[in-house]
Amino acid sequence: MPINSKYQTITYQQLWSRAESIANKWYQHDQYPLKASDKVAILSFIHSDYIAINLACVQINAIIVPLQTNLSIKELTLILQEIEPRIIAASIEYLPIAVELAKKNNSIKRIIVFDYDPSHDNAEKLEQLQNQLIIKIEELPNIIRLGSQLPKVPYPENSDDTSSISMIIYTSGSTGAPKGAIYTEKFVSNMWDASLFANNTNKENTTVLYLPICHGLASQQLNNQLAKGVTCYLVAKSNLSTLFEDITLVKPTELLLIPRVAEMILQLYQSELEGRKKTIHDPLLDSKLKKEIRINIFGGRVTQIFYSSAPLTNKLTDFIESLFEVKLLNMYGSTETLAICINNKILKPPVEDYKLIDVPVLGYYSTDKPYPRGELLLKTATIIPGYYKHPELYSQLFDEQGYYITGDIVKETAKDHLVVIERKKNVIKLSQGEFITTTMLETLFKDSPLIKDIFIYGNSEWSYLLAVIIPIPELLYRYNKQQREIKRLIHQSLEKIAKDAGLKPYEVPRDFLIDTEPFSQKNGLLSELGKPLKQKIEAHYIDDLNKLYQEICNYDFSKFSQQINKENILETVIKLTQYLVGSPGMVINSAATFRQFGGDSLSTLQFSLELEKFGGL
Secondary structure, three states: OEOOOOOOOOOHHHHHHHHHHHHHHHHOOOOOOOOOOOEEEEEOOOOHHHHHHHHHHHHHOOEEEEOOOOOOHHHHHHHHHHHOOOEEEEEHHHHHHHHHHHHHOOOOOEEEEEOOOOOOOHHHHHHHHHOOOOOOEEEHHHHHHHHOOOOOOOOOOOOOOOOOEEEEEEOOOOOOOOOEEEEEHHHHHHHOOOOOOOOOOOOOOEEEEOOOOOOHHHHHHHHHHHHHOOEEEEOOOOOOOOHHHHHHHHOOOEEEEOHHHHHHHHHHHHHHHHHHHOOOOOOOHHHHHHHHHHHHHOOOOOOEEEEOOOOOOHHHHHHHHHHHOOOOEEEEEEOOOEEEEEOOEEOOOOEEEEEEEOEHHHOEOOOOOOOOEEEEEEEEOOOOOOEOOOHHHHHHHEOOOOOEEEEEEEEEEEOOEEEEEEEHHHEEEOOOOOEEEHHHHHHHHOOOOOEEEEEEEOOOOOOOOEEEEEEOHHHHHHOOOOHHHHHHHHHHHHHHHHHHHOOOHHHOOOEEEEOOOOOOOOOOOEOOOOOEOHHHHHHHHHHHHHHHHHHHHOOOHHHHHHHOOOOOHHHHHHHHHHHHHOOOOOOOOOOOOOHHHOOOHHHHHHHHHHHHHHHOO
């Protein structure tokens, strides 16, 4: 099923046969047999060998632990010390990491390599890595060959107890150190619900799997599609560099999108549109190009699109729906619960009950009009019992009545219909008492055609927001990284978006840092699913943000009073605005209002008093 220039497929029977052979060899290994409850750690992207290993672990009742490939050796070592795996299996791409981990973890008795072709330079690479180890690196094809000659592993006995651990999924660490979510047998069995990702179970359906295996959503999608008997094609490259070429080959009927992939599709369209506008003057160019992309790149057969992981901007949603002429299906859930809602409608089953609790500190109440608002708590069949080896975190998961605490603020627009407003942890309080939902603002401002990435920061000591902004490469190139001009253009773009959205002045960053390196998995600022790792982004930029804050606070008013030109009223007003609500480097548009730059009632009063003092106005 992996896609190359010419993809190859295997049948479900062939896949199961491979899984049985792996299970046979591992279970009956002479020195280190794999038994029930032993752990198998995996370092890989989505691959048919991973699927076979996963199914082999099911046969043995072993626990599979897919690892995040973008974590540091230190972070991965801590995870392995916690789970103590007997086997670590890795694709050839991640084998060097597996070797380093094996050298630091005594519980690992065997290393398995897959997606390995000795006819290429991988043979030399494998030999070099083997020389670093005492234990032998085993090739998966050999394991399958030997296992096919052994007696079959006895299937686990049927039991009413479905609480045994089947899988451990480590969270992305976006809010701290990764935690191992325990997926029980009951939890995983619910992933095989064939009704979730489709309105039908037509075996002619095809899809492309590209999500990283360490994410719960990837496991849910994979198991669900296998349950339907769908033909699943797996992307050829882990960095998704061939994603569109792969999709063109497959002509899928179903797609699962995450924001980063939706953005890639939009960028593809915008780049092509701008190029054609230079030579083609056609009022129907937009619709013609969308049809061309829909048919020539995506195959013209897509009838169903889910999106998950994080909200899409209105701009992205409208674009994707117009491109595919399909209504998007919004799936809301978490690592701890899997799917909770589709298109804002509670899924029953698996959800059994839910409630909204007041959050007074943020101003959300069940008595709010026109819709009740509050933090969502629920009971569901797909809920983890806790985090592996961290029982102290149980109270953070459930309330006294056993309801799971989602940490999400929602509004109930009708019975069993919920709209997510914001993550509770993403709401900050400014020094004058205003509440800010940073993710909502980031999503909104990211609609700017000039902004590639944005991170908004504030705290209770400040009365305003700051931001880190990564401009689009074209803007940096056009102005040769001239920060003042780039900041002026971005300020204008932020002002327009804020005005159109009806934002309050304190919801607009007063000033911002410009960086040229996008948030990425490589620099550790994005999860493998493309979600911003906010704590890591904050840690990366906090010194510069605090420095910018101090520059604003320490703007020398005595120097300001010496620099103003009382004969030039406009210059005086601009400099005073920079002092009171901005920073020395802030670009002030003379046509804008004082409130547009974050002026509140107190700073407005100070503004008028200082004008009178210095300008006699």
